[in-house]
Amino acid sequence: MQKKYLMTPGPTPVPAEVLLAQAAPIIHHRTPDFSAAFAEAIEGLKYVFQTEGDVLLFTSSGTGVMEASVANCFCAGDTVVVCRNGKFGDRMKQIAEVYGLNVIDLDYAWTEVVDPADVATALGENPGVRGVIVTQSETSSGVLNDVKTIGVIVAEHPDTVLIVDSITGIGAVECKTDEWGLDVVMTGSQKGLMLPPGLAACTVSEKAWRAYERSTLPKYYFDWKKYQKNIEKQTTPFTPAVSLVLGLTVALKMIKDEGLENTIARHGMLAEATRRGCEALGLKLFAPPEGRGSAVTPVWVPEGVDGKAIVKTMKDRYGITIAGGQDDYTGKIFRVGHLGYFGEFDIITTLAGLEMTLAGLGYEFMRGAGIAAAQAVFMGE
Numbered sequence: 001m002q003k004k005y006l007m008t009p010g011p012t013p014v015p016a017e018v019l020l021a022q023a024a025p026i027i028h029h030r031t032p033d034f035s036a037a038f039a040e041a042i043e044g045l046k047y048v049f050q051t052e053g054d055v056l057l058f059t060s061s062g063t064g065v066m067e068a069s070v071a072n073c074f075c076a077g078d079t080v081v082v083c084r085n086g087k088f089g090d091r092m093k094q095i096a097e098v099y100g101l102n103v104i105d106l107d108y109a110w111t112e113v114v115d116p117a118d119v120a121t122a123l124g125e126n127p128g129v130r131g132v133i134v135t136q137s138e139t140s141s142g143v144l145n146d147v148k149t150i151g152v153i154v155a156e157h158p159d160t161v162l163i164v165d166s167i168t169g170i171g172a173v174e175c176k177t178d179e180w181g182l183d184v185v186m187t188g189s190q191k192g193l194m195l196p197p198g199l200a201a202c203t204v205s206e207k208a209w210r211a212y213e214r215s216t217l218p219k220y221y222f223d224w225k226k227y228q229k230n231i232e233k234q235t236t237p238f239t240p241a242v243s244l245v246l247g248l249t250v251a252l253k254m255i256k257d258e259g260l261e262n263t264i265a266r267h268g269m270l271a272e273a274t275r276r277g278c279e280a281l282g283l284k285l286f287a288p289p290e291g292r293g294s295a296v297t298p299v300w301v302p303e304g305v306d307g308k309a310i311v312k313t314m315k316d317r318y319g320i321t322i323a324g325g326q327d328d329y330t331g332k333i334f335r336v337g338h339l340g341y342f343g344e345f346d347i348i349t350t351l352a353g354l355e356m357t358l359a360g361l362g363y364e365f366m367r368g369a370g371i372a373a374a375q376a377v378f379m380g381e
């Protein structure tokens, strides 16, 4: 028997309480029992999104709400600014193009942070831009983009909506939807919400509803209005993922009990311990110091070591699943997730496994240095 540790930025570990809630006998979704759970889930989502506005819940993975945000806000031929510095920004650009939008492409290296000044310039130089699309927490690179400042910029443009992919941001980093003027913020269940994959949610501001009213792009399953109308009746337009919704109520209660600020602070500490632990082993962090998120820590594979072998040895020999690099960074970086149901000893265990893996692959460093650095963070040193 080998004990398994899931240290990826999605799917993430699911607490036993949440698993048990999902194991309950299935209930019908047109019943007061389901309506009560659903209403509770929507209220809890408003809390984690920090919004008093609408939150819509879909049976899909995160990409479904990404696509829906485009289909519900725009018309073919509309111009949008897409900020991209990783795989998921790339995906938003592809979706926008598939729907016939004209994309102003703010294309950064994966190791760079989106510069809000570039968004201001793009909006200034291109009157009539209908949307700005940005990934808050880029899972492929670990970069945290400053959506707060971008929110201030976009707020000056009454006909421009700000769409934020916070699929690995929500629950891990601050994301104040209303206060920061974010019009559409998205997340997925298999991330900070500590659930299996299968649910996705987004916020919709008044400004985004105005964009919806003028939008002519085709939509049916993901038509926001269908979901909003049904929320008023405490239900969903189509058969929901009932068991996941039951689990979601429990997961959201756990976050509420911890307190969102504490949840975010815990993620900050886990990320800091992971970073300091890796640096103590002589490893180099991928994301730049001015934009490191708390959901995932990507790390450069050291010279002379096979990056794919790190991920494989961690999993096969030690039972610890971490993520490799994506696209151009396959084999060049590895990524340690700490998003959702994670505590101090998950990080200690992972660093211990990483040390054993690296030592086995011939990399030289001081044994125990990574663990000691993480311990120091946890002990407030």
Ligand SMILES: Cc1ncc(COP(=O)(O)O)c(C=O)c1O
Binding pocket: 010, 061, 062, 063, 064, 066, 088, 135, 137, 138, 139, 140, 165, 166, 167, 168, 188
């Ligand atoms: C930032 C970000 N955006 C979008 C997605 C896409 O979500 P999904 O794979 O659930 O469709 C992910 C998933 O990894 C993500 O991390």
